Amino acid sequence: MPDLKQRGIAVYDWFEQRLGLGAPVIEAAEHEVPSSTSSWWYVFGSAATVVFVLQIMTGILLALVYAPTASDAWNSLQFLDHNVKLGWFLRAMHGWGSDFMVAIVLIHLAQVFLFGAYKFPRELTWIIGVFLLLLTLGMAFTGQVLRFDQDAYWGLGIGASILSRVPLLGGPLVNLMLGGPIIAGPTLSRFFALHVFVIPGILIAMVGLHVWMVLRLGINEWPMPGRLVKKSTYVREYHELTEKTGIPFVPDAAWKDAIFAAAIMLAVVACALWFGPFGPTGQPDPTIIQTAPKPDFAFLWIYAVLAYLPPSLETPVLFIAPVLGIGAMLLLPLLSGEGEKHWSRRPVAVLMIAVIAVTLGAFTRLGMYTPWSPIMDAWTSDPIPAAYLHSRTPLEREGAIVLQNKQCRNCHSIGGAGGLRGPALDSIASRMTEDQIIRQVLQGGGNMPAYGNALNPSETTALVHFLATLRGNNLSPAIDASRHMVLSSEQKTTPASGH
Amino acid sequence: MIPSEQIPPSGPAVATEPAANHKSAGHSRRVFLFKLSLLLNGAVGAVLAVPILGYLLGPAVKKTGSDNSWINLGPLSDFPEGETRLVNYRNPVTTQWDGQTGDIPCWVRRVTGSTFQVFAINCAHLGCPVRWFAQSELFLCPCHGGAYYANGERASGPPERGLFEYDHKIDGGSLMISAGRMPTLANEARMESPLTQLDVSGSAARLAGVEQPKPRCSSCQT
Numbered sequence: 172m173p174d175l176k177q178r179g180i181a182v183y184d185w186f187e188q189r190l191g192l193g194a195p196v197i198e199a200a201e202h203e204v205p206s207s208t209s210s211w212w213y214v215f216g217s218a219a220t221v222v223f224v225l226q227i228m229t230g231i232l233l234a235l236v237y238a239p240t241a242s243d244a245w246n247s248l249q250f251l252d253h254n255v256k257l258g259w260f261l262r263a264m265h266g267w268g269s270d271f272m273v274a275i276v277l278i279h280l281a282q283v284f285l286f287g288a289y290k291f292p293r294e295l296t297w298i299i300g301v302f303l304l305l306l307t308l309g310m311a312f313t314g315q316v317l318r319f320d321q322d323a324y325w326g327l328g329i330g331a332s333i334l335s336r337v338p339l340l341g342g343p344l345v346n347l348m349l350g351g352p353i354i355a356g357p358t359l360s361r362f363f364a365l366h367v368f369v370i371p372g373i374l375i376a377m378v379g380l381h382v383w384m385v386l387r388l389g390i391n392e393w394p395m396p397g398r399l400v401k402k403s404t405y406v407r408e409y410h411e412l413t414e415k416t417g418i419p420f421v422p423d424a425a426w427k428d429a430i431f432a433a434a435i436m437l438a439v440v441a442c443a444l445w446f447g448p449f450g451p452t453g454q455p456d457p458t459i460i461q462t463a464p465k466p467d468f469a470f471l472w473i474y475a476v477l478a479y480l481p482p483s484l485e486t487p488v489l490f491i492a493p494v495l496g497i498g499a500m501l502l503l504p505l506l507s508g509e510g511e512k513h514w515s516r517r518p519v520a521v522l523m524i525a526v527i528a529v530t531l532g533a534f535t536r537l538g539m540y541t542p543w544s545p546i547m548d549a550w551t552s553d554p555i556p557a558a559y560l561h562s563r564t565p566l567e568r569e570g571a572i573v574l575q576n577k578q579c580r581n582c583h584s585i586g587g588a589g590g591l592r593g594p595a596l597d598s599i600a601s602r603m604t605e606d607q608i609i610r611q612v613l614q615g616g617g618n619m620p621a622y623g624n625a626l627n628p629s630e631t632t633a634l635v636h637f638l639a640t641l642r643g644n645n646l647s648p649a650i651d652a653s654r655h656m657v658l659s660s661e662q663k664t665t666p667a668s669g670h
Numbered sequence: 671m672i673p674s675e676q677i678p679p680s681g682p683a684v685a686t687e688p689a690a691n692h693k694s695a696g697h698s699r700r701v702f703l704f705k706l707s708l709l710l711n712g713a714v715g716a717v718l719a720v721p722i723l724g725y726l727l728g729p730a731v732k733k734t735g736s737d738n739s740w741i742n743l744g745p746l747s748d749f750p751e752g753e754t755r756l757v758n759y760r761n762p763v764t765t766q767w768d769g770q771t772g773d774i775p776c777w778v779r780r781v782t783g784s785t786f787q788v789f790a791i792n793c794a795h796l797g798c799p800v801r802w803f804a805q806s807e808l809f810l811c812p813c814h815g816g817a818y819y820a821n822g823e824r825a826s827g828p829p830e831r832g833l834f835e836y837d838h839k840i841d842g843g844s845l846m847i848s849a850g851r852m853p854t855l856a857n858e859a860r861m862e863s864p865l866t867q868l869d870v871s872g873s874a875a876r877l878a879g880v881e882q883p884k885p886r887c888s889s890c891q892t
Contacts (some may be wrong), residue, residue: 242769328797335681341856343730456770620825
């Protein structure tokens with residue numbers, strides 16, 4: 172045994188003499204960090220790196236089978252799912268790994284922001300981190316395109332339509348993105364190149380820089396309220412702190428990173444096993460228009476925002492908001508490189524994180540059930556509840572048929588079934604008078620098209636009579652306030668004149 | 671040479687400075703050659719950049735409309751008057767490996783006789799596929815709920831204009847359209863008609879277009 176051990180050391184020395192990498196790597200691993208940073212709050216960066224490595228590995232394995240052409244990509248995904256042993260599992264790992272990576276990168280960003288880690292001398296580490304976030308999102312989007320299904324096809328259409336709104340350069344940018352006049356073979360090929368070569372290459376280089384700077388500048392110490400960052404004294408103070416409380420990163424602090432990374436990997440495996448791979452949804456055939464395209468989870472909030480922007484504001488917001496947002500993130504460490512790090516003394520920072528998190532969460536939630544979209548088959552699938560036809564006149568029942576046939580339910584729900592785009596009609600007559608309903612149906616307005624051309628007079632009459640019976644749980648019907656006043660004043664004056 | 675001799679020989683500066691001086695002195699020609707090589711490589715880079723950028727930006731600088739050509743959508747008898755039908759065509763510009771993505775659908779509306787309208791499938795908002803609903807006479811978009819009237823005009827929702835229309839003509843009893851490029855706001859006219867959603871005069875005009883609106887309303891109110 173000692174012989175074997177000596178052999179091993181001899182082999183290591185042989186390589187070390189030629190490579191010279193072992194000593195600096197060990198030195199970097201054992202470098203001293205302030206003991207306060209051995210915390211479960213400091214594990215997200217390393218976890219993101221580990222998931223990134225998982226993505227590279229699973230990505231290479233998928234590329235062994237995937238056919239990056241518009242005609243075959245979808246079929247090769249089916250082949251991976253059903254014909255290649257464990258192909259479905261690799262696809263699931265890569266898909267769930269992507270969601271986990273986006274989530275961990277966002278949590279890491281929020282953590283270093285709240286801990287003031289972007290302040291002097293770590294400004295550039297933060298700035299590169301912002302690019303890492305953008306590149307991660309770029310990987311998520313291009314990866315969704317490579318899952319070349321209906322969502323991918325129409326997602327490319329949405330991307331091209333957004334680019335086409337760029338003033339002056341819109342047309343050339345769309346051509347550059349699509350690689351041809353339509354979404355087709357060259358489009359998929361260039362997204363394959365982006366997802367597999369261009370973005371990962373930049374990502375690996377920037378992760379290297381990011382980690383290098385963490386090693387060079389030292390990990391951000393646990394912030395203390397009142398301990399202010401000053402450019403003149405910070406480096407000295409940090410070194411004093413490290414000397415006083417320093418512990419070697421490996422193993423004294425790194426075990427938490429390792430355990431968290433293992434837990435995350437297990438979570439990815441569990442999700443992959445339990446939920447399986449994402450899609451692919453229908454074939455990327457534009458002639459199949461019975462589809463409701465949706466982006467992946469990370470982009471649902473953008474999808475929702477695009478539904479709510481008023482038409483006149485859409486283009487300006489689309490191009491000004493990202494510039495302002497990304498610009499603010501890049502400038503943050505340069506404008507606020509000194510001062511307080513602790514979150515308890517930075518209420519605006521805490522508020523910002525809270526507001527942004529709630530906003531993204533709310534829009535993502537909305538994007539999951541898209542209340543703004545008509546439900547295209549509601550008019551043929553959801554019958555009018557029988558209770559709404561009880562003790563109605565034949566004309567009113569005819570109106571219920573008109574309501575169904577004219578596809579009103581694609582946007583309006585009755586009895587809890589139907590679209591959410593327009594208001595529910597269950598108690599419409601308690602909110603609108605008959606006159607108002609007629610006007611709304613014929614002329615449209617608000618967010619409703621005019622149906623004047625689609626309804627003949629008898630249909631309109633029947634429909635309005637039916638709608639006028641919908642008063643929820645027998646609420647009192649809506650009244651025309653002005654007419655009501657005239658009527659009541661007439662009633663008052665009539666007895667007076669009778670006197 | 672002279673300044674280095676003037677420095678008093680003390681400390682390690684003496685050992686390094688003459689050596690450095692010696693190197694840089696012997697250098698001037700090498701420095702010049704090195705700069706020349708940088709210049710040469712810069713020139714090579716510039717020469718290389720021309721084909722690289724030309725290749726990369728090739729699709730971008732292509733003229734809009736150069737991909738369009740006339741496509742036969744079928745005989746006029748395929749399109750009954752007053753109906754709007756989905757028609758698929760093979761894009762005139764395709765590659766062998768485009769597969770199904772080279773098949774493009776469009777909506778053909780035959781108003782009367784030889785009056786046609788041919789709408790792109792792509793919503794003017796963000797390009798999703800709009801669906802025609804004959805009963806309510808609306809095109810609806812599944813993505814963000816854009817709605818258009820039978821004549822392609824914007825009805826409601828986020829689109830800022832009506833549906834994109836293809837140029838068309840009737841040739842030898844067949845309907846031909848000029849297509850080939852995905853229609854977007856960049857290559858189609860930006861705005862065709864004013865917004866109707868909040869435009870009171872627009873909706874009033876729309877009401878005026880309704881056949882006999884007054885008798886109907888008076889009958890409703892009875």
